[in-house]
Amino acid sequence: DGTRGFNLRVGGGLSSHPRFARALDIFVSPEETPEVIEGVVAMFRDSDENRRKRGKARIKFLVDAMGPEDFRAEVVRRVGRDLRRAAPQQPDMLGHDHIGVTQQADGEHSAVGFCVPVGRLRASQLAELARLAEEYASVPEVRLTHQQNVLLPNIPDERVEELMATELAQQLSPLPTLFTRGMQSCTGKEFCGLAKVYTKERAKEISAFLDEHVTPNGHGEDFRLHFAGCSSSCAQHQIGDIGIEGVLKKVEGEFVEAMDIRIGGRLGPDPRFGEHVIRKVPHWDLNETLLRIFTVYETNHAEGETFRAFAARTPATWWTEQLTPEEVEA
Structure with a gap:
């Protein structure tokens, strides 16, 4: 129906017992998200067997024990009402790492993504990122990505080249090698x-x-x-x-x-x-x-x-x- 929101998955984790998160066949709107997440977290809180055993103190083991269907039913019970079924999966966006210049939806601003080599920033670079956001962005923001990089959104299109010519942009290249x-x-x-x-x-x-x-x-x-x-x-x-x-x-x-x-x-x-x-x-x-x-x-x-x-x-x-x-x- 055009509602924006999220399909819910739980139980993912890596380390010595890796799991991919299991789909619960639940769709939540942004407004519903806090109470649904609260229900999921409360389930883990109340699972004494998992929480008291250091080797099992991860929600992925609770999902293993219950199975996705029973886990879903318990989430619904705790929320206190039925929840919508999952929406059709959208096109895969996992390949997008936000590096480079990306046009924003308003057609007037761009987000500039900088590559942070091996994810290590110096304090002086963090301070300079904040300064650049204040100087160049219509709405100053600095966002961190899960690929250990940084993103400066809301840059007016006419100022993108100027931003990319700054000294920090040469250190944290928006056009890095492979x-x-x-x-x-x-x-x-x-x-x-x-x-x-x-x-x-x-x-x-x-x-x-x-x-x-x-x-x-x-x-x-x-x-x-x-x-x-x-x-x-x-x-x-x-x-x-x-x-x-x-x-x-x-x-x-x-x-x-x-x-x-x-x-x-x-x-x-x-x-x-x-x-x-x-x-x-x-x-x-x-x-x-x-x-x-x-x-x-x-x-x-x-x-x-x-x-x-x-x-x-x-x-x-x-x-x-x-x-x-x-x-x-x-």
Whole structure:
């Protein structure tokens, strides 16, 4: 009927027990959203068995136990009235990362999305973003995206070029290279006690190396390369086209930083988690191993086939065969 709103899904999560959120066949308008979310949260609050067990203290396990249909019925009971069934799924918008200039609906303003390399901003850059919003935007706002980037909306069209010529725009490019654009990483060992490896600086090195050695060829502007310092998946490596997870490997009696690599994660109408293709790659071999992945793609994909489509039809065992170094007899 033209009502704007949301289809409700619950129970998604990554880490060591990943789940995609399950559809509850519920449509909620913006006005209904708070009370429906309150009902969902109250269900988890009241589920003593889940909340009291540290390993089960996630709503995804409650959905597992109840099933989506019973979960939906309980949400309806708590809200106190029937809820509308889900609306038809809209076209997939997950590929849009807000980088670059996007025309806003009024036809007079644009949103300018800046790429923040590996998601790290200095305090001085944050202050400058606020200043630029005040100077250039009709309604000053700074928005953060889930890809670790920033967006300045409400920029009059006639001032976009001026904004893009500022010094900060050169640092946080609205026109980034492929792998700088697609890289996301967690804070890593530098500031996290759970991480097994350093991520941020290494992620910059990976991006620069791949941008130098891999020619963009059908990978898609929304290519996702995610680097997590451990299995907790704060960098969401399980849903990246390529996901890197920090681990430790014993080499000559000493533990060294190493990485497990997954391929084929994606969201959208047919979501899947990336599968392990090679494990415990020593950090000094990581760049070349990633380069081999793209070499395998370039030499085997069908004409016009994106990396994501190629990864979807090639099993993890095949990738492992391609990427495992051949043993050489002494």
